[in-house]
Amino acid sequence: MMRSLLDSIRLPKPYEIAICALLAVLAAIPGIVGGRYVPAVFTSILLFFILGALFDFMLGYLRIVNFGIAGFLCAGAYGSALSVQYFHITPWTGLLVGGLASALIGLITGVLTLRLRGIYIGLTTLFVMETLRFTISNARDITRGASGLTVKGFTPLFDISFPRSDPLGYYYILLILVCVTYAILYAIVRSRIGLVFKAVRDDELGTSVLGIDVVRYKLFNFVVASFFVGVFGAFYAHYIGILVPTTEEFGIQRTVEILTIAYVGGRGTLWGSLLGALFLVGMQEVLRDLQEWRLVIYGLSLILIITVFPSGFAGALRGLYDRLSSLRPAVAPQNSIKGDA
Amino acid sequence: MLTASVLIQLTIDGITRGAMYGLMGAGLALIFGILGVINMAHGELFMLGAYTMYFATIVLGIPAPIGLLISTGVMFVVGVAMERSLIAPLRARLGSRWLIDGYVLTIGIMVVLQNLALIVFGPREFGVAAFWPGRQELGDVVISNERLLILAGAVITTGTLAVFLKKTNLGRAIRATAEHPAAAQVLGINIERIYAITFGIGAALAGAIGSLLLSTYPAYPTVGGEVLLKAFVVVIIGGLGSVWGAMLAGPLLGLIEAYATAFAPGGWQNTITSLLVLAVLVLRPQGLFSRQVTRP
Numbered sequence: 001m002m003r004s005l006l007d008s009i010r011l012p013k014p015y016e017i018a019i020c021a022l023l024a025v026l027a028a029i030p031g032i033v034g035g036r037y038v039p040a041v042f043t044s045i046l047l048f049f050i051l052g053a054l055f056d057f058m059l060g061y062l063r064i065v066n067f068g069i070a071g072f073l074c075a076g077a078y079g080s081a082l083s084v085q086y087f088h089i090t091p092w093t094g095l096l097v098g099g100l101a102s103a104l105i106g107l108i109t110g111v112l113t114l115r116l117r118g119i120y121i122g123l124t125t126l127f128v129m130e131t132l133r134f135t136i137s138n139a140r141d142i143t144r145g146a147s148g149l150t151v152k153g154f155t156p157l158f159d160i161s162f163p164r165s166d167p168l169g170y171y172y173i174l175l176i177l178v179c180v181t182y183a184i185l186y187a188i189v190r191s192r193i194g195l196v197f198k199a200v201r202d203d204e205l206g207t208s209v210l211g212i213d214v215v216r217y218k219l220f221n222f223v224v225a226s227f228f229v230g231v232f233g234a235f236y237a238h239y240i241g242i243l244v245p246t247t248e249e250f251g252i253q254r255t256v257e258i259l260t261i262a263y264v265g266g267r268g269t270l271w272g273s274l275l276g277a278l279f280l281v282g283m284q285e286v287l288r289d290l291q292e293w294r295l296v297i298y299g300l301s302l303i304l305i306i307t308v309f310p311s312g313f314a315g316a317l318r319g320l321y322d323r324l325s326s327l328r329p330a331v332a333p334q335n336s337i338k339g340d341a
Numbered sequence: 342m343l344t345a346s347v348l349i350q351l352t353i354d355g356i357t358r359g360a361m362y363g364l365m366g367a368g369l370a371l372i373f374g375i376l377g378v379i380n381m382a383h384g385e386l387f388m389l390g391a392y393t394m395y396f397a398t399i400v401l402g403i404p405a406p407i408g409l410l411i412s413t414g415v416m417f418v419v420g421v422a423m424e425r426s427l428i429a430p431l432r433a434r435l436g437s438r439w440l441i442d443g444y445v446l447t448i449g450i451m452v453v454l455q456n457l458a459l460i461v462f463g464p465r466e467f468g469v470a471a472f473w474p475g476r477q478e479l480g481d482v483v484i485s486n487e488r489l490l491i492l493a494g495a496v497i498t499t500g501t502l503a504v505f506l507k508k509t510n511l512g513r514a515i516r517a518t519a520e521h522p523a524a525a526q527v528l529g530i531n532i533e534r535i536y537a538i539t540f541g542i543g544a545a546l547a548g549a550i551g552s553l554l555l556s557t558y559p560a561y562p563t564v565g566g567e568v569l570l571k572a573f574v575v576v577i578i579g580g581l582g583s584v585w586g587a588m589l590a591g592p593l594l595g596l597i598e599a600y601a602t603a604f605a606p607g608g609w610q611n612t613i614t615s616l617l618v619l620a621v622l623v624l625r626p627q628g629l630f631s632r633q634v635t636r637p
Contacts, residue, residue, distance in 0.1 A: 065441055112623045118441060119379060123577060124622045127615050130570065134611040247566065256448055263445060293460065299452030306446045307431055 022274075023179070030171050039167040043174055043239065045281045050178045050232060052261035052273030054225045057185050060268035061197040062221050063204075064114070065122040069258055071129025072226050074250035075102040076233025077243055078136060078143065081151040084238075091154045091238045095177075095231050102230020103223050105132075110222040115215050129251065136245040149243045170239050177235060181228050185270055188224070197221065201268070260302045266314025275313035346481030351599045357488050358557075359595020360495035361550050365568060366575030366587030367502065368546035374519040374582035375539040376428070378443035383547055383572055384565025385454040390416050390548025391560035392458070395467040405472045409494070413549040420544025423450065424537045432536075451565070458562040468559025487556050494553040498546070499588060506584065515539055519582070574618050580628020589630050 026046070030039040051069065058064040066072075079101030080094030089097065105128065113124040137145045154162040154173065162169040188194055196217050199207045208214045237243055247253050257280075265276025280298065287294045305312055365387065372380045380386075390412050397408035431446055471487040506512040517525040518535045526532050551560070558564050575594055579586025594614065601610035621629060 059441075063441065065444070116626055119444070119581070120622060120626055122379075122444065123573065124619065126573070127577075127618045127622065131612060131615040131619060134608070134615055138608045138612055252566065256452060259445065259448070293456075295456040296453055296460070299449045299454075299456065302449035302452065303427065303446060306442050306449060307427060310442070 027172075027175060030168060034168070036167055039171045041281065041285055043167060043171050045277045046171075046174050046178050047232060047236065048258065048261050048281055049274045049277035050181055051229065051258045052265055052276055053182065053185060053270045054229050054232075055258050055262040056265070056267055056270055056273055057189070058221060058225050059262065060201075060270075061189065061194070062200055062218050063118055064218060064222060065118055066125050066222075066225070067122040067255060067259075068125030068127070068129030069229060070250045070252070070254035071125065071132045072102045072106060072229040073233035073236065073254065074129070074132050074136070074245070075105050076230030077237035077250070078149070079230065080234030081149055081237045081243055082142065084152060085149075091152065091234075092157060094238065095234045098234025098237070099227045099231035102233060103227035106223045106226025107219075110219045110226075114218045114222060126252075129255070133245045133247075133250055143243075143245070146244060146246075151237045151241055151243060153241065154238050164241060174235060174239070177231065181231070182270070184224075185228075189270065193217065193220070257298075260298055263305050264301055264312055266312030266316075269312075269314040272312055272314030275317070279313065344481070347603075349482050350484075351603055352596065353482070353484060353488070353492075355596035355599030356592045357492045357495070357595070358598065359592035360492065360499065361554055361591070362571045362575045362594050363588040363591020364495060364498055364502075364546055364550050365572040366579060366591055367499075367584045368543035369572045369576050370579065370582055370584045370587040371515075371539055371546075372543040373576070374584065375515065376424075376432075376443070376536055378428070378447065380540075380543065381444065381447040381569070382423075382450040382454060383543070384567075384569030385451050385458075386416055386420065386544045386547035386565075387551040387558075387568050388458060388560060388562065388565040389419060389454070390551030391555055391558065391564065392462065392467065393548065394552035394555050395469070395560050398472075399467070399469060409549060409552045412552040413545045416548025416551075417541040417545035419548075420541040421537045423544070424540035428540065429533065429536065455562050455565065462560075462562065464561060466559040466561045469556050471556050491553055491557075494549075498549055498553075502542075502546070502584075511538065515542075574614055577618050578621050578629055580630060583628055583630070586628045586630045590628075593629075 026042070030042045033039075051073070055066065055069055058066050076098035080091065080098035083089055083097045084091055084094050109124060109128050113121050116124075136143045139145070140147075143149055153164045154170070156162065160169070162173070189197065196207065196212060199210075199212075200214055200217065204214060243249070245251075261276035261280055262273055263276070264279060265274065266272030280301070283297065284294050287297070309315070311318075365383070368386075369380060369383050372378065372383075393412035393415050394408050397403045397411050398405050403411065427446060427450065428443060431443060435442060471485070473486040473490050476483055476485045477489065504512075506516060514525065514530045515535055515538070517528070517530060518532050518539075522532050525535075551558075558568065571594065575587050575590045578594065579588070579590035597614060597617070598610050601613050605613065
């Protein structure tokens with residue numbers, strides 16, 4: 001009796017402590033430091049982290065190369081901004097509208113292309129992105145095109161107001177959104193569906209021979225990812241306040257940024273993107289004076305990761321962890337997820 | 342006003358521009374057909390070719406045709422070096438699973454080259470008004486000499502490439518490798534060498550076009566982005582990996598663009614072409630001119 005009670009209050013595992021500590025740090029630091037700069041940098045880190053994780057959710061698990069992820073971001077951002085402006089919904093509903101707009105595009109794209117080879121998915125998503133971007137910059141009467149669409153900030157909720165002058169409020173909205181999204185992604189990856197994902201990643205033909213409808217799983221993955229990318233696009237719209245359909249914002253360059261973070265962080269891990277985002281966004285801030293050189297470093301780190309170090313930061317960390325735990329007397333082997341090398 | 346002469350004018354413009362898109366696409370298709378990787382850095386090879394041409398002809402004062410040969414040669418070397426130093430080791434390590442990684446690797450190369458160019462040359466545009474100023478008038482139809490020059494360059498380059506691929510031993514070896522790498526190897530073709538040469542040829546094509554189009558697209562760090570997108574459009578319409586498809590699709594795209602610019606309000610031709618590409622990807626992923634019946 002006593003024994004079973006003792007068993008039930010087990011000590012938290014190291015990674016659980018790490019997650020709690022990390023959350024505490026993420027929640028506390030911008031609040032303690034205050035000002036405008038630190039919360040803005042942390043917002044950027046969180047945003048890139050979750051976009052990297054969503055990219056990884058598609059690439060690292062089902063090998064879906066969404067080369068137009070910035071287009072889905074664009075759909076969410078403009079979807080929310082335009083419906084707030086023309087249909088007078090609140091930005092909070094806008095988050096959902098943005099997510100649904102992006103998910104709808106994801107559903108159509110997915111139904112049409114997910115049964116094709118990977119390279120076709122990459123190209124189709126790329127051109128979905130470009131079509132959206134061109135259409136938005138051409139439809140000046142509605143979207144104000146290249147001159148930029150101004151977007152309202154979040155309206156007060158539960159008597160808390162969110163003025164643009166205070167980036168901390170926005171940071172906490174984002175932190176909550178990121179935690180919820182990450183929890184959902186993690187739950188999917190750890191569920192039976194996630195097992196199918198990994199089976200497809202390792203052997204797509206073999207999985208389909210087992211009678212599993214691979215395309216349906218791909219579609220599920222793609223639509224879920226598109227939805228969340230859209231939600232964060234909507235958040236981004238109300239956070240940043242002005243939308244311009246340029247390649248830096250919603251084109252190839254943004255896609256490359258997100259993709260680099262997922263790769264540098266380590267594919268097939270989801271959490272690796274946090275390391276990628278910390279490194280790349282942090283580096284951009286530290287090396288702000290170097291201007292163009294930071295983008296060279298961006299590209300070089302991508303080349304290095306691909307050629308020399310395919311498992312990224314997550315792989316390095318896991319290697320370190322394995323080495324540390326092998327120093328201690330035989331511990332039950334960790335059932336770690338195999339990185340996508 | 343739509344008159345016969347305007348129509349002829351548009352058609353000539355479209356075909357000239359399109360022939361160039363076709364050649365850009367042909368390089369991309371050649372690399373994809375042999376190595377199986379989409380070269381995202383293809384636009385940057387175009388950019389480097391344009392810079393080389395500018396410095397050869399304007400700064401050093403070398404005559405334009407020799408400048409074109411120099412820049413083509415330089416880009417061939419750059420292409421071979423890129424393949425040997427970065428792409429070959431990756432392919433050797435990953436075997437058949439390298440495709441997506443190869444794609445991403447070329448993105449890294451693209452970002453590095455683009456920003457190195459920005460650091461070295463600055464954002465300034467280096468261009469020329471025309472290598473051959475003046476124009477020809479045939480009745481109502483007016484063609485600038487530069488346009489004729491570009492058209493001639495496109496025809497010569499296309500012809501050279503076609504003869505090379507069809508008639509020479511190296512060209513046959515390249516086509517054999519595209520058809521069946523393992524069988525080509527059994528027949529004594531050094532396919533590693535073919536990979537490097539193919540990438541070099543693709544780069545040389547991009548460089549040659551960058552040089553020829555210097556008056557239309559001056560050399561500046563991000564000039565490659567727009568050109569790469571055109572090359573993608575051509576390669577998709579012509580069928581991935583099909584060199585001939587790309588060469589046919591190029592003029593087609595040029596014509597569509599020329600007519601769309603004339604008939605649709607400004608800017609919408611971009612939307613029209615990208616919708617067309619999506620339609621091809623969905624309805625005929627093997628390309629418009631492919632006889633292949635199975636869906637890829």
